[in-house]
Amino acid sequence: xxxxxxxxxxxxxxxxxxxxxxxxxxxxxxxxxxxxxxxxxxxxxxxxxxxxxxxxxxxxxxxxxxxxxxxxxxxxxxxxxxxxxxxxxxxxxxxxxxxxxxxxxxx
Numbered sequence: 001x002x003x004x005x006x007x008x009x010x011x012x013x014x015x016x017x018x019x020x021x022x023x024x025x026x027x028x029x030x031x032x033x034x035x036x037x038x039x040x041x042x043x044x045x046x047x048x049x050x051x052x053x054x055x056x057x058x059x060x061x062x063x064x065x066x067x068x069x070x071x072x073x074x075x076x077x078x079x080x081x082x083x084x085x086x087x088x089x090x091x092x093x094x095x096x097x098x099x100x101x102x103x104x105x106x107x
Contacts, residue, residue, distance in 0.1 A: 028060075028086045028098060032105055036073045040104070044071040047101040048078045052086060054094045060086025066097070074102045 036044075046069030053062040063079035063086075078100050088096060 028082050028100075030078070030081050030085075030100060034077065034081055035102065035105075036077050039071060039073045039077075039102070042071075043104065044069075044074060045102050045104045046070045046074055047099060048075050049097065049099045050075075050078055050082060051095050051097050052079075052082050054088055054091045054096055056090055058087050058090040060088070060096070069102060071102075078102075 039045075047067075048065060048069040049067035050063050051066050052060040052064070055061055060082050063082045065075045065079065068075050069078075078098075082098055086096075086098075
């Protein structure tokens with residue numbers, strides 16, 4: 001049975017207007033189905049920390065790896081998923097931090 005992978009986002013405000021009240025962002029949905037095939041075959045696993053900008057419409061953009069998993073494929077895939085699926089409460093001038101652990105499915 002494949003392990004369900006979770007991603008947790010934590011607020012990291014760079015600039016926050018006084019009228020903005022930070023809320024806990026929704027997690028970026030990342031599942032075992034998102035595991036890069038080449039990483040599965042190579043037995044790659046690890047935890048990656050990325051940061052990204054929050055656009056006025058709440059979408060994620062400008063994803064950057066802050067702490068690598070040690071495997072480029074996992075790092076790149078995490079940013080791809082964050083930018084494609086990431087949606088948090090709209091804000092201006094705010095960066096979010098996401099920590100995701102890629103774990104190999106157990107038999």
